Amino acid sequence: MQSEVMFAGFGGQGILLIAKVLAHAAMEAGFEVVWIPSYGPEMRGGTAYCMVVISDRPIGSPIIRNPGHLVAMNRPSLEKFAPVVKPGGVVLINSSLIPVRSGRSDVDECLVPANDLAMEVGNVRAANIVALAAFVSRSRILDYDLVREAVREEFAAKAKLIPLNMEAMERGRQAALAT
């Protein structure tokens, strides 16, 4: 069984970071995992995307045309990747910044106002964590508590940010389960 998640957004939204957190949690859960960034000639404010592949056996191709799921943090990302998500996958839309939908009826579309929820807990920069928690809760791709531990570990060196991020996770989880 293999699943692939495409994380996409603006450079600076913490796309690579949440992808790494998910990959880390999957590794801790005993899965094979690959984290593949886009590393074109891009800059802050440009597009950033990153694929995480999670599998129970050695992972072959790191190049994947049709990801199982999509976490879209901005509109260009949704427009670019929503059409290629496999049927039945979760398409998480950051509705704070994206005024449109995926246009797909064969995926599980999940609207979460990640930026607004992050601002409510005190820092818009936690929007990525809101989205990650929402995605994990909705897709059940991994055990939620394991991902929460991975977030905690990611911020181990900046411990004062942990409570805020834990709150961001909780908001994301609730939002995903409410819609």
Added chain:
Amino acid sequence: MGKILMKGNEAIGEAAIRAGCTNYFAYPITPQSEVAEYLARRLPEVGGVFLQGESEVAVSYMIFGASACGERVFTTSSSPGISLMSEGISYIAAAQCPAVFVNIMRGGPGLGGILPSQGDYFQATKGGGHGDYRLLVLAPASVQEAAEMVMQAFSLAEKYRNPVMILGDGLIGQMMEPVAFPEHLATPPVNKDDWATNGMANRGSQRPNLVKTLYLDPEQLNAHNLTLRAKYQRMRQEEVRFEPYNTEVDYQVLIVSFGTMSRVCRTAIDNLKAQGREVAMIRPQTLFPYPEAAVREAAAKASCRVVLSVEMNMGQMVEDVERSVRGQRPVEWFGKCGGEVPTPEEVMEAVRGLLAR
């Protein structure tokens, strides 16, 4: 030992430290600059040295100098940088100095692009610099294998007193995978007192050692080249490495592919199997010495109709595949370059095309 989630570039840097190499000279270039970034932070912690050269040409001679003094030393670069280092690599090979070069390939020729490529196959296996020399070339297909190959490269370089090259591509450098650093791969440096300019007082000798590459006497130069050739012959006998995949069944197509490209092929082979088509693969792990016998024997299987070399370039390794197969089967090439990594679907399409003929 638990695994760590690491970028290939960082794992390459850490692997060198674990292998006992604390001398690293380099010049930054995408997509491998994280090696320098990582080691600039990490080497001072272990008492090592990172020096950024003023150019790749300079770096290659810093490597030469440190190696001639008997030190374990390595560098990393990407395609255009390796071109600049190639002069020094020829001298290092000629002087029989051990050293490790890592090429995280990007698209070429010229400045090309920064995305993954396997366009330096010829450069790594057939020369690059001038004269009759060979590099021992290792081709990793995962972050784990890259780490292990870096660790092994130092002892291989010392075993043969020859530069070793790790030939990876941009994806190997940029992607993260879980990695462990097996302690048994870290071997202590060999004694180099019989040739290295490591100080007569240090080695308790009255005889100076001379590291040189100039042999004006043609007889001496010929003898020197025969010595080098004997080493390369020994590599061919002792160092060939490859991984067979799905070779135990009756396959109609044999794929030959290395590095990241071979992983894409593995997925294509699995998908084709699910559709009732059997395809096998030989994945060379050493590009020099090349697994000629393995490719030839796999191609000779009665069920095999055609051999397909799949590469992220315009057809380079295919020449070694043809050389290995010796006309027993038709040999074809499929590939793309400069960041356009073929997808499993495209490889499957290429295989179906061959079977339809």
